[in-house]
Amino acid sequence: MTDSRPILGRVAAPPEHESTSGVFYFWVDKDCGVERTQIVTTTSKVGDREVKFVGIVQEVYRRSRQKDIGEEAARFDGRSGEKPPPFDSEGITYAEVAILRTTPVAHTPPTEESEVYLATPQEAREGYGVDRMEHKLPVGLLKNGGEQTVGAAFIDLDFLLGANGGHLNVNGIAGVGTKSTFLLLVNWLLIEEAKRQAREAVSRPGNLQVVPVVFNVKNFDLFFIDRWNRKYRAKEDQHRSEWAEMGYPAPAPFDLPTFRAPQLKGERVAIRTGNRTPAEVKPYSWSLSDIIEMGLFKYLFSEDDISTANLGGLVNDVEEWLTSGPPDAPKLRTADNAPQTFQEALDWFKSNKEDKKFFGDYQGSTKSSFFRRLKYIVMEGDGVLRRYDTQGNPLLIPEKGQTAPWVIDLYGLQRTPSLQRFVVAAVFHQIQAIQSKPGHGALKYLITLDELNRFAPKDSHDPITQKLETVASEGRSQGIILLGAQQQASLVKPRVIENAAVRAVGRSGTLELGAEVWRFLGPSARSAAAQLQPDEKLLYLPSFREPMLAKIPFPPFALSESDAELPDAPPGRSSGPREQDMF
Known part of the structure; x- marks a missing residue:
């Protein structure tokens, strides 16, 4: 022919x-x-x-x-x-x-x-083997030269959601790397995919169910994703046509996300998050009893030497003494005049640190180090760690599929990075506990976390870093999917990066692209990554022989308060059924 x-x-x-x-x-x-x-x-x-x-x-x-x-x-x-x-x-x-x-x-x-x-x-x-993908997700338009595209760009959900691999990692420099945009877009698309499966196969037990959990790490930008993006509205016909080519004729902002922010010191409400009202943003915090019941005590200590025999052993011993009840239902000890609040715990330790009945033969320097670190995080975290209260408002992640994300603010804790890391570890720990229960096989927790270098630094070995490494290496089998990002992958724990089966590269610095972590990219791909436009991503899956260059559609949801339409603008609505796949 x-x-x-x-x-x-x-x-x-x-x-x-x-x-x-x-x-x-x-x-x-x-x-x-x-x-x-x-x-x-x-x-x-x-x-x-x-x-x-x-x-x-x-x-x-x-x-x-x-x-x-x-x-x-x-x-x-x-x-x-x-x-x-x-x-x-x-x-x-x-x-x-x-x-x-x-x-x-x-x-x-x-x-x-x-x-x-x-x-x-x-x-x-x-x-790119799209015809071989049993479960595929459109994430953009496949570039075909400088200005042309050639239909939708797809990734294989089996590599993203755990069947053949898991996790997504995005790299890019600030501003033009558009990491948060892409991460949120993938969340939106996975929510829509879960809705589509629910509509088309109601009785099928293996239907995708998702719980999107998004950490806000910069300003309060992600507290407006349920509002229309003014820049999208300004060129709506153009942007809508690109979404339609992907198979989504009517994209819209997220529907009714849950917003959680740190609790104010001495108050019952959350900190201010832009022009969001107190009724729209619920506070989160932990009391001492919450910490013990949820098994979070060791995550209050984020320095590397917590893993040493001395300080680590003391932390474990103190936690064990504060805990009563069976291992599967721990409670805060109430007998023996045990402390019931963080302030009482500080006072108790200070009064009893020389008592060998409690602390055995630990050196004075070890006990001083423990007390100093506990006091620092309690004093700095007063509000999120309820210093004088017996009950807090801990984050309780849903145990069934959601159609909108949970947005958890970390930016309000920027003065205390160790507290930010504690909140992240607390969420991962809770989700692991949920997924260990029977009957959660089809449920996927999508954890979106930017600035991974803060939470799993390359040279760190503390419990929080270890938690993220465990999630990266074992989480996919538990239905925990990390959608992570950073400006420099070379500064993140290698296990966290290497276990991401799907890699997306936005505009990245040439010095960064010369690091060992980028060896999987050939010279041409590294050169391209240094010149990408904000709306472009290089996508890499294990099944691709070469990265796929995709144009990412402009999001309908606001990416900051300045992007958002006024609250009295028409609210976002679900996009409805997706058009038939285009091939």
């Missing part, structure tokens, strides 16, 4: 540009143009088989017929203002192509003079 598409060029394999099983070159027809990131295809007779190759243009080169730069200048007698010579210099454009897929599978290059064509949308999807 003759291909009716225009031929872009033909495969060539001269010396120094030999084709391999991973890369081939082709010269470009002088009447055609080829751009980096375009997806192309060619078919070759290899032995007794006809093999179809789909690849992505890694780089485009132009070579003059002149032998050196001197000959180029001599044509104009070295004067740029001279009229061009009567005979054109001419030259050749050629492209380097990384092979994405061969059909049938063949570890061999195409043969020279094979015709090269621009891939169709179907061929482009096949190049």
Whole structure:
């Protein structure tokens, strides 16, 4: 069958540009143009088989017929203002192509003079194995050169949600990396996917159920995701058309998210979060009894030396003495005049630190270190850690699927980073306890956490870092999916980064891209990552031979208070049924 598409060029394999099983070159027809990131295809007779190759243009080169730069200048007698010579210099454009897929599978290059064509949308999807994805999620539009796209860009949910891998990690510099935008967009899309499955297969036990938990780490930006984005509204027709191409004809802000923020010191309400009213934002806090009952005592101590035998042992011994009841239902001890509040605990320790009945043979320096750290976090955290109250308002994460995220503020605790890390560990600890119960197999907890370098620093070994490492390495089997981000992956614990099966790269610094953690990206991909536009992401899955360049649609939800429409604007509504997949 003759291909009716225009031929872009033909495969060539001269010396120094030999084709391999991973890369081939082709010269470009002088009447055609080829751009980096375009997806192309060619078919070759290899032995007794006809093999179809789909690849992505890694780089485009132009070579003059002149032998050196001197000959180029001599044509104009070295004067740029001279009229061009009567005979054109001419030259050749050629492209380097990384092979994405061969059909049938063949570890061999195409043969020279094979015709090269621009891939169709179907061929482009096949190049990334979308036709093989049993469960797929559109996250943008597949780029095909500088301005063109070629249908939706998909990721494989089996790699994101735990079947074949788990977790998503996003890297990008501040501002143009648009990490939070992409993380929230993935949350929105997964909520919509859960709704779609519920509509289309009501009685199916394996339907996706999600509990999105989003930590707010910058200003109070994420406290307005239920309002329309003014910039989206300004160009709504354009943005809506991109969403429609992905299969979502009517995107909207998040419906009725739950907002939680730190409790004010001496008050029963949350801190101010922009123009949100107290009724819209519920406070969170823990009393001493909450800490003991939820097994969170050791997370109050975030320094690395908590893992040493001395201080770590003392922390465990104090927690054990404060605890009564069976292991599966711990309670705060009430006998023996045990302290019932954080302030009483400080007073009790100060009065009894020399009593060997409580503290055995621990050195005075160890006890002083323990007291100093406990006092610091209680004093600094007064409000979130209820110093004088016997009851707090602990975060109680839902145990069934939700159609809107829980937004938990950490920004209000910016003066006390150790308290921020405690809140994160407390949430992960609780979710692990929930998922250990029977009957939660289909439930997926989506934990969105930016600035991972704060919570799992590369050189840290404290209990909170260990908790995130455990979630990264084992969480997918428990239905806990980490949607994490950072400006520099090289500053984050390697296990947290390496266990993310789906990687998304926004605009990143060249120094960062030279770090060992980015070795999986080839030179062309690293070069592209340093030049990405704010609405572009390089997506990498284990099933991709090369990263996928996607254009990310503009979000309908506000990403800060300044982006948000006024409260009396029409509220967001669910997008309704998703259009049929486009292929």
